[in-house]
Amino acid sequence: MVKIRLARRGRKKLAMFDVVVADARAPRDGRFIEKIGTYNPLTNPATIDLKDDRAFHWVMNGAQPSDTVKAMLSYRGILLKKHLQIGVIKGALTQDQADAKLAAWLQGKDAKIEEKRSKLSQAKQADLKARKEAETKVKEARAEAIRKKAEVAAATAAAAPAEGEAPAAAEEQQA
Secondary structure: OEEEEEEEEOOOOOOEEEEEEEEOOOOOOOOOOEEEEEEEOOOOOOEEEEOHHHHHHHHHOOOEEOHHHHHHHHHHOHHHHHHHHHHHHHOOOOHHHHHHHHHHHHHHHHHHHHHHHHHHHHHHHHHHHHHHHHHHHHHHHHHHHHHHHHHHHHHHHHHHHHHHHHHHHHHHHHO
């Protein structure tokens, strides 16, 4: 049986995966028939680069996706495209109707993905702004503490000679 699955690459704790079509008996990182894309789970949202037409070809010819790859194919709309194509083959709908449904679904999906990306970038900017404001508060507090310390040092420096002069003046009056 032919399977669509992930083949791991990358170093320890920095994994990337190739989406490959392989014989089910082949080892995970071993021989494969065709590489149809890559998957990087470390980015947010995860980066999925697939050759959609090749993935659709293999799914229509009976290749069985693993659970993770099945979720990725569903996310990209390839399984919906397969479902609609089977409907076209059976005569339930026309090719134009199927293409229109797929295009509408893909447009909605792209809008959701873009919305998530914009929310993530806004959250990142807000976090940077909050960190900068906190750093500014700490900086101002330190500057205030240094200023007060300098005032106290100046006051004690000014008071020490004045106190030293006062006893000398008292001694002069007694003499």
